Amino acid sequence: MKYISTRGQVPPVSFSTAIAQGLAPDGGLYLPATLPDLAPFLKDWESFSYAQLCEAFMAVFATDIDRAELKSIVERSYTKFDHADIAPIQKLSDDLFVLELFHGPTLAFKDFALQFLGNLYEAQIARTGNPISVLGATSGDTGAAAIHGLLGKTGVKTFILYPDGRVSPLQERQMTCTGADNVFPLAIKGSFDDAQAAMKTVFEDHAFAAEVGLSAVNSINLARILAQCVYYLSAFFRLPAEIREDVTFVVPTGNFGNVLAGWLVQRMGVPIKGFRVATNQNDILHRLFQTGIYQLDEVAPSLAPSMDIQVASNFERFLYYAEGCDSAKVREVISTFKQTGKYVFEDFKSDGISSSRTNDAEIGAIIKRVYEQYGYIADPHTACGFTGDFDGPQLVLSTAHPAKFPDTIVDAIGQESTHPSLETLKAREIVKHAVEPTPAAIKAFMRAH
Template sequence: MRFISTRGQTAPHSFSDAVAVGLAPDGGLFVPETLPAFDAGALARFEALKNDYAGLCFEFLRHFATDIPADTLRAIIQKSYTRFDAPDIAPLRKLDDRLHVLELFHGPTLAFKDFALQLLGNLYEHQCAVRGESINVLGATSGDTGSAAIHGLLGKPGTAIFILYPDGRTSPLQERQMACTGAENVFALAIDGTFDDAQAALKDVFGDQSFRARHHLSAVNSINLARILAQCVYYLSAWLRLPPDARAGAEFVVPTGNFGNVLAGWMLQKMGVPLRGFKVATNQNDILHRLFTTGEYRVTGVRPSLAPSMDIQVSSNFERFLYYSLGRDAARVREVMRTFKAAGRYVFENFNRDTFSASRCDDAEIPGIIRRVYEKYGYIVDPHTACALKDPDPGRPSVVLATASPAKFPDTIREAVGVEPRHPSLEALKARPLDKHKIEATPDAIKAFIAARAA
């Protein structure tokens, strides 16, 4: 299989090359040249693997990673899911007859990003060994992506990782997961500003093709297609484990900031897996809620919130949805993205919402939702997952994606329910010194830092 850019001005890439590059040279995002169509036979093969997460992941990814020998790919995938503390990797917890929670926080950094970034780290390690080249990974984070990316690459030979994050706008424990590793190949870069400032600077750095090639620079954000494909698997796993009478009608409710998490489920649906639909659950930084309710994609200021991983306005992965919604018309994608970048706004006439709906949750509502869920079910959710539990639809089954452990947000949980959740890995971080680098969110400052420390 080959991978092409949403903007249509990059030659097709193999899977490994698309992973290594991350962001397409023309500024677009890689997508499969054609999406596989999973028929009844493929769904039956998936069904047989519903209790074998790594096996299911291999059966799915082998349709995309066609340039990696099957035995090698299987070994990479097996290795990627050895650091999860739940036997079934992604437990599907039933709260009542209509409501399930898909727990995606049992990986090494206690967030859903581990599903893709453990795999991506091992893919990078494989590429370094096969190609005899080093790789320098650059990412931006509003919270969980950075720590998960770092823990996917800790100490791996031939790699260095540079993560930009908004200083003071992640939770203290999220910051400690990035800046207390002690690994020599890890650099936590704290900027003044927002995640959107960090992401904009990152894209400008990747736009310098000479610098990018010289330092073998790769993107670790969900602009990297491997992230999206890996995340498709937990939707597939959850759908297969639902009761048969719930599968056809179940809606997946997804806390969403950069649109990558929910896009993965939607792409799986387009491949033929009959997922009914998706609710985009935003916090008070609600660009996606406004888009899916009004058809207007417009940037406003980012307001720090109790759900910091969703404190985003410009959602990178929306471009992939746009590409498919516009009939794979790359010229039209370029036009829309050019207009949006210039004006900070784009209004879609007759906007195609497909199978999406949306909801919005203010900070003032989050503690009350956490309290309500705890009192009704004896179950504690983190602030991001709380946004997805604001208004569960009583008329049909729902699968809420629990994206992070409540232990990462102890202050909010303690305020809501009087209980402070703890996790041993987080407790161990509290005594370690922070090792972070203050840096301006400018392409020149970032490139200078990378050049001085690149692998």
């Protein structure tokens, strides 16, 4: 299978090349040249374990990787999860379910993709002998998951940009208390959007990318999206058979990568009814789906910091398909938005996705209500998924363990949520590096380390 850029100005590449580059040379994001039809496989796949399902799904896309090697990569990727089902579903009522995506080593949904990507990179280095420098930007969970996915990987240096003071204390400790000498947490002044913009500019310097062996861990990397597709398949199979095709998947959303994975699975023939994008008060996506206007606003720090994002990178992939695979239209939208901070769609195609918005006051009230009604503790991001009136059965994706946000949980329900792995972090030393959020400063730091 070949992979193309959303902007259509570079030749198709192999899976391994798309993953190694992360961002296409024309600035676009990689996608499969054609989306496969998964419908013929669903009956056989329904009985698979999570690892078997991941291997079968990824084999459709990673056609230039030996199947035995792929099997080994997948099997190693899910050994550190603390639940036998990997992505279990909790039933709160006959028409309300929660998909728990926080049983990985950093207690966030990012572990599903980044444990896989870390092993994929390790296999790539073993094949080629070429070391890599991984650069990422995080609003909270990606950084920790990337670091833990790459810990101990020979030939890998990991550089993670994050907005200083705008991630939770425990999220910061997960990034800065590893003690690993190949990990460099880079604290910047500003927002996640500032970090992500600087990171993308670094990737656009092709000479520098070649010099340091630059690779990506953010969801601009297609491997992230494909690995996340698997838990949508798994969830669909685990839902009660009599209602599974009537269930709306509700996805707490910041950078659009999570819900995009599910939407792609639907486009590949899995009969998921639809999706709801659940935003916090940083609601550029909610405003887009309600009005057809994609307009930048200031990032407002919130109780759900991993969603404190205004520029949603993966919207570009959605746009490519929603606009009929029209690369020229994608280039027009992205260029106009970059120059003016706004794009008005004459006929925006939401394509089966609805949206909701939750502010900080509502987040606390929802955590309290869900706990009192169901005895279930939702983290602040997951709480956004419980907003609004439900039309039919719902599956809310729980994207992080509530113990990562202790102050918010205590304020909402008057008691703590804890996890042993987080308790051990509190005694460790924080090691971080202050870096200006400019491409020049980031490249200088990477060259020096």
